[in-house]
Amino acid sequence: MPQVCTEEQRQAAEYGDVLAQGGVSSPPQLIIAGAGTGKTNTLAHRAAFLIMNGVDPQRILLMTFSRRAATELSVRAQRIVAQTLKQAAKEEGRATESASVTAAASQTDQLSWMGTFHSVANRLLRQYAPSIGLDADFSIMDRSDAADMMDVLRHKLELNQQQKRFPKKATCLDIYSRCVNAQQSLDQVLEADFPWCSDWHDELKQLFRAYTEAKQHQLSLDYDDLLLYWFHLSSEESIAERVRGLFDHILVDEYQDTNKLQAGIVHRLFPDGRGVTVVGDDAQSIYAFRCADVDNILSFPEAFNPPARVFPLSENFRSVQPILDLSNAILNESKEGYKNLLHSQKAAAIKPLLVSVEDAEMQSKYIIEKLLENREAGIDLKRQAVLYRSSHHTDQLEIELRRHDIPYVKHGGLKFLDSAHVKDALCLLRWADNPKHRISGFRVLKLLPGVGPKLAEKILDYLELHDFDFASLQTFSSSRLDNDNWRDLVALLGDVHNHVTPWVEQMQRVCSWYQPLLETLYEDPYARGGDVEQLAMISQQSPSRERFLSELILDPPATSGGLCTDSHKDDDFLILSTIHSAKGQEWHDVFLLNVADGNFPNEYAINDPKALEEERRLFYVALTRAQQNLHLIQPLKYWVPEQQRFGGKHVYGAKSRFLSKSVMRCLEAVPYPDNRLTPDDIKAGEQVLSDIKSKVMGMWD
DNA sequence: CACCCAAACTTTTTT
DNA sequence: AGTTTGGGTG
Numbered sequence: 001m002p003q004v005c006t007e008e009q010r011q012a013a014e015y016g017d018v019l020a021q022g023g024v025s026s027p028p029q030l031i032i033a034g035a036g037t038g039k040t041n042t043l044a045h046r047a048a049f050l051i052m053n054g055v056d057p058q059r060i061l062l063m064t065f066s067r068r069a070a071t072e073l074s075v076r077a078q079r080i081v082a083q084t085l086k087q088a089a090k091e092e093g094r095a096t097e098s099a100s101v102t103a104a105a106s107q108t109d110q111l112s113w114m115g116t117f118h119s120v121a122n123r124l125l126r127q128y129a130p131s132i133g134l135d136a137d138f139s140i141m142d143r144s145d146a147a148d149m150m151d152v153l154r155h156k157l158e159l160n161q162q163q164k165r166f167p168k169k170a171t172c173l174d175i176y177s178r179c180v181n182a183q184q185s186l187d188q189v190l191e192a193d194f195p196w197c198s199d200w201h202d203e204l205k206q207l208f209r210a211y212t213e214a215k216q217h218q219l220s221l222d223y224d225d226l227l228l229y230w231f232h233l234s235s236e237e238s239i240a241e242r243v244r245g246l247f248d249h250i251l252v253d254e255y256q257d258t259n260k261l262q263a264g265i266v267h268r269l270f271p272d273g274r275g276v277t278v279v280g281d282d283a284q285s286i287y288a289f290r291c292a293d294v295d296n297i298l299s300f301p302e303a304f305n306p307p308a309r310v311f312p313l314s315e316n317f318r319s320v321q322p323i324l325d326l327s328n329a330i331l332n333e334s335k336e337g338y339k340n341l342l343h344s345q346k347a348a349a350i351k352p353l354l355v356s357v358e359d360a361e362m363q364s365k366y367i368i369e370k371l372l373e374n375r376e377a378g379i380d381l382k383r384q385a386v387l388y389r390s391s392h393h394t395d396q397l398e399i400e401l402r403r404h405d406i407p408y409v410k411h412g413g414l415k416f417l418d419s420a421h422v423k424d425a426l427c428l429l430r431w432a433d434n435p436k437h438r439i440s441g442f443r444v445l446k447l448l449p450g451v452g453p454k455l456a457e458k459i460l461d462y463l464e465l466h467d468f469d470f471a472s473l474q475t476f477s478s479s480r481l482d483n484d485n486w487r488d489l490v491a492l493l494g495d496v497h498n499h500v501t502p503w504v505e506q507m508q509r510v511c512s513w514y515q516p517l518l519e520t521l522y523e524d525p526y527a528r529g530g531d532v533e534q535l536a537m538i539s540q541q542s543p544s545r546e547r548f549l550s551e552l553i554l555d556p557p558a559t560s561g562g563l564c565t566d567s568h569k570d571d572d573f574l575i576l577s578t579i580h581s582a583k584g585q586e587w588h589d590v591f592l593l594n595v596a597d598g599n600f601p602n603e604y605a606i607n608d609p610k611a612l613e614e615e616r617r618l619f620y621v622a623l624t625r626a627q628q629n630l631h632l633i634q635p636l637k638y639w640v641p642e643q644q645r646f647g648g649k650h651v652y653g654a655k656s657r658f659l660s661k662s663v664m665r666c667l668e669a670v671p672y673p674d675n676r677l678t679p680d681d682i683k684a685g686e687q688v689l690s691d692i693k694s695k696v697m698g699m700w701d
Numbered sequence: 702c703a704c705c706c707a708a709a710c711t712t713t714t715t716t
Numbered sequence: 717a718g719t720t721t722g723g724g725t726g
Binding site: 065066116117118119142143165168223226227286287288289290389390391392412413415449450451452453454455480553554555556578579580581602603604605618 | 702703704709710711712713714715716
């Protein structure tokens with residue numbers, strides 16, 4: 001398929017001066033790419049433009065939101081380069097593709113510096129670790145590892161034994177993370193975002209200090225460290241020069257979802273902004289909870305002198321105009337931003353639907369009815385999606401889907417790596433990889449029957465005392481450890497760590513040790529065993545243990561949700577996705593669940609104007625995923641899971657405050673089921689067929 | 702010291 | 717419903 005460009009896309013893609021000696025000199029640029037305006041195409045053309053004008057692809061840094069996005073981009077750029085060169089060759093009269101053309105085309109393969117901020121940080125840090133006093137063998141902790149570590153320290157510092165309840169581990173981690181990513185002091189963060197924790201200022205500071213120390217001691221970096229170390233790597237004059245010298249151009253996708261720390265990295269790497277292209281859409285900034293700051297994109301132009309040039313893309317190729325009328329109406333209600341209104345050449349007769357239903361059950365019923373109707377009409381399930389604000393909104397729907405045997409895959413929410421058994425197996429491998437990784441060791445040891453926190457700590461201390469040599473554990477004695485489980489574990493750790501067992505067999509060995517324990521630990525060992533086996537399978541795709549462990553954490557498998565759909569794997573299936581995970585995607589039909597105040601916007605955002613704006617943008621993202629049909633579903637009554645104490649309750653939801661008058665004008669309101677009475681119905685109701693009144697009265701004669 | 706049970710408490714989105 | 721704490725038992 002030819003990759004054509006519209007004029008507005010081309011201007012953005014070809015910004016900058018081509019230098020006589022090769023290369024492109026370009027002042028900073030900001031591309032405001034509205035939903036569905038061909039952002040990926042534009043970025044791919046930008047990359048191709050740079051490469052074809054002599055920029056070394058290895059000196060282009062491509063930051064995307066996910067690995068998948070990076071791969072797609074580089075494939076497309078490669079195609080464009082190949083195509084353009086072929087075209088040029090043809091014009092010059094050379095009949096066949098010459099060797100030089102092929103060589104130049106394959107050059108895009110060299111677009112090697114690409115990925116998320118975190119994965120690029122990982123790669124850079126492994127390379128430059130020695131020069132900043134970091135051991136290159138560091139492990140990476142995911143959020144739950146980090147929380148576990150917080151938890152251990154929280155107990156060690158006896159913070160749980162105060163009169164007043166201390167914030168729980170996840171909250172502690174959130175506070176810490178916000179300080180790092182938003183580049184704010186603890187005072188500021190507590191005051192602005194966690195006022196109910198401000199009494200604990202000193203204790204938290206002490207905890208975070210201990211946390212930072214523990215990470216260094218255990219040779220591990222958390223997500224935030226990856227960015228923080230990179231930031232410092234590009235700040236320290238002694239080394240920054242070398243890091244800066246690596247790149248001539250940087251392309252940052254989804255810039256609206258970067259945080260202050262990430263923006264800081266970009267600015268440190270490219271102090272004068274030359275060579276910087278950022279792409280994004282402020283109307284789609286939905287990661288504030290992860291410290292993303294819309295201000296990054298809003299104030300990007302003014303961060304430079306002269307200011308960066310702004311290229312808005314506003315021709316939408318995805319949706320029919322009525323959907324855009326609706327999303328534009330939403331955009332017009334927000335207070336700030338570029339307000340990049342979208343237009344499309346695709347007309348449609350019907351407006352998006354606002355479907356009123358009684359409750360969640362009717363909501364599911366409506367969706368299933370329409371899904372099947374659509375499928376009959378030739379629209380595969382794959383071209384339809386159900387979107388929602390939070391994961392549990394689909395509980396009811398999932399039951400119904402299974403009942404109707406409709407295969408689906410759920411994105412967002414619980415992930416493969418979140419399940420306890422997968423974490424167990426992974427921690428075992430990671431501990432073998434990095435004996436200093438106490439958090440992993442702690443988790444593994446507690447799996448053994450008879451081993452609790454105290455004994456686990458003792459074993460870990462013993463290991464440390466013996467220079468982290470796993471063989472030393474053979475001499476650790478305790479009456480509780482006189483069993484094969486323990487001896488096998490010690491042997492396994494040694495063999496795996498020292499590669500006595502080659503990498504290809506390591507994960508299998510972990511499995512066979514863990515499998516028997518699984519049966520004693522969990523109710524459903526069979527399903528869980530399958531997951532662990534699957535982990536072993538995945539591990540075979542990585543060339544080394546280190547790569548496997550880092551990449552699994554930086555780019556985890558998308559989903560494991562609808563496991564029940566195994567048999568339908570290659571078939572057609574429906575997508576269920578959180579709006580956050582629906583980023584960049586599009587479907588023929590989109591169903592949006594629970595459009596009612598409390599769910600949309602989320603009840604916790606209602607009293608905070610900034611949070612409310614974010615909810616509005618979230619709504620905007622959801623709407624703009626649809627190509628043809630959009631169904632907003634508005635239940636009158638819905639279930640609130642566990643607001644206070646007693647299990648949950650039914651609430652009569654108020655109409656979503658996002659459905660203002662001007663927004664309603666863009667919607668077609670329909671009830672479901674449609675039991676509006678017809679004149680005939682009314683007439684039928686008025687006929688007296690039987691005198692029930694007197695029968696009821698007759699009971700008391 | 703590990704393990705089990707009961708009571709108290711609780712936000713949601715993810716690299 | 718899931719996490720965290722505290723108490724009781726072996």
